[in-house]
Amino acid sequence: MTHTSVVDDVAVIAKRWNNTRGSLIMALHDLQSRHGYVPRESAMKLAKYMDVPLARIYEVLTFYNYFKLKPPGKHVVSVCMGTACYLKGAPGIYHDITKHLGIKSGETTPNGEFHLQIVRCIGCCGLAPVVTINEQLLAKMNPHDAVEHICQIKEGAEK
Amino acid sequence: MIHHSLEPPERTVNMVNAIINGVPVQVEQGTTILDAGHKVHVKIPTLCKHPDLDATAACGICIVRIKNTPKMLRACCTPIEDGMDITTEDPEIIQVRRSVLELILSKHPNQCLTCGRNQNCELQTLAADFNLVWDGLDNIVPQLPTDTSTLSIKLDPKKCITCGRCIQVCQEIQNVWALSFLQRGIETRIAPAGDINLADSPCVRCGQCSAHCPTGAIVEYDETEAVWSKLLDPHAYCVAQIAPAVRVAIGEAFGFEPGTNLTGKIYAALRRMGFKAVFDTNFGADLTIVEEASEFVERFTKGKSVLPLITSCCPAWVDFMEKFHGDMIPHFSTCKSPHAMVGALAKTYYAQKMKLNPAKIFMVSIMPCTAKKFEICRSKEMQASGFQDVDVSLTTRELARMIKQSGIDFITVPDDQPDHILGAYTGAGTIFGATGGVMEAALRTAYNLITGSNPPRFEFEVVRGLQGVKEGEINIVGTKVRVAVAHGLGNVEYVINKVREAKDKGAEMPYHFIEVMACPGGCVGGGGQPYGVTDVLRKARAKGLYHEDGSGLWRCSHQNPYVQQLYADFLEKPLSHKSESLLHTGYTNRPAYQK
């Protein structure tokens, strides 16, 4: 993809959503699906094209923890903190993962391998507590097993 | 407080009757319970609500009880209804208020003793009033870095109580959009878009966020230490100057009535602190007017360059213009702000007269303003004397603290005089501190330049007062001069867009002369003035300035004999080569993101 086509991307997205209610979120959604995160450059262009202050865009971007501001790691580890998962021990799982990876929610390991995030209820409370690694759903987790799964991916990468 | 419309809309007033704490009250329909309370001497505590701003109902401390309803309501945003029976204080209400405060304190640093708002903090006052004790509070303070990148204000988000006042001011009143809330819930914090430094944001350093913050989360960037150390340095020749708006506001820090003019006491205090010469920025204001009115008349009568001429003495406005209205640069007066002129002259004219080495002169400006802290090094023109013309710019708040530290009994200290060579001034210089003042002063002198005599009436009422945009047509012996005055940066767009539209259409310009001040009310409402500003204070401070103007001998800047002497001995004439090099500056388009 050439540089100019990236520029045009934002224009196309802005055009698609301009004049639609709630359009800012949809446009940001599009940007994130395209890049895996919302690059600052694109956010600034979008601000211009949609005539929305950049400050407002970042208010939205940081309000929903769905949006990412940095390129995500190769493996995205999501810990659900919805009520059910929370009550069934999600904080402990989160704690051990942060210790193991050395990063907090919203951060990516320096080698770019893992991105950790806390998510709100993902709609499978019956399986609580739930962790997902990329598309893989890990049900009825505990701290030890969750870390174990991460280790397996690490080893896989080393092989 | 900010109005774009020039005529208040016609409306019929309906009155409602209610009872507050057993006392009957009659108010206009739409009045909030909070304001109705004031009418019957009831003070309902507030924290997020500021009189300048619309209620956001963020904090919940202002809850009151209405008879026969189960819910408690927020007084700041609830209009009173006919027949309401309101209780503002009972044990349960007080308990709720205490809980609100406890929640805030549970994530607030316990640092009052070393805080910029110590003894002057709305949160601290409420904590004291409600007798909060720290025992048992599990205090978790978020670890957030302090931002001093602007060198004008200090952002300490740890002390933020997320009331949103600063954001409202920055976005709605100033239309800058530097500050916003990021994240949500317990993680909510104030920051520029995407956690960059404030200096890299569109911030124009007006300091209005600091003037409206109830806590120490945003305060001026304190530079008093640098000044004290120079005052103690035997090789330094420290000189000071005070801005128009400082004299009518500093008294608030010492218990004087708002608007009390304390010029003589400030001179005295500065001399006692060790300043070897004390100048007055009002002198610089007079000089600015002589230069600017000459610039105006040149453009107006000889068709030189473009009209409207736009004033340039407010550095936050200059910054805003360079960032968002770069196409207006040709319209800008090239005059520096008054204190910058005095700075340049102190290290040239004054140094020569007094046979001083200008390298030793240390110039301190006392300003109502945080933006001037940055202005003094904004471009190479700020070193016109060959040195940095103004070395430090302090706010009124910083000077008040220095006076308190120096053991001067400010209340009783007798008046002193300035060093007249750069300190004598006229009433026209004084009114620079209020919105419309620069325009009025310029009109007085322009009248003289065009007709050869002074105006029959010195007062130009049409440019006075707190209306957000003031427009008028001044008749100078048959010549119509159309003027506009805007204050509060959010009001600028209306005026600038009218100019732009006329330009695009090739139509006649809507104005000949435009004054803009970034802060609501002008410098009297500056971001570095004593805390707690409201329209009541803005009016009182402005009144102090207009009173001095009205009772003085000289009402026009060109009458200032020391300005005349300056031209005779040094500058030759307005807009001379020397004036241009010392007193004028240039502008650069520096587009910043906003939208």
Ligand code: SF4
């Ligand atoms: S902001 Fe107010 S309450 Fe907080 S530390 Fe400063 S003075 Fe104390």
Ligand code: SF4
């Ligand atoms: S910085 Fe001050 S004004 Fe702004 S939200 Fe925080 S407490 Fe309120």
Ligand code: SF4
């Ligand atoms: S100083 Fe003015 S422009 Fe800068 S953040 Fe504060 S209110 Fe906004």
Ligand code: FES
């Ligand atoms: S003052 Fe009314 S909710 Fe904060």
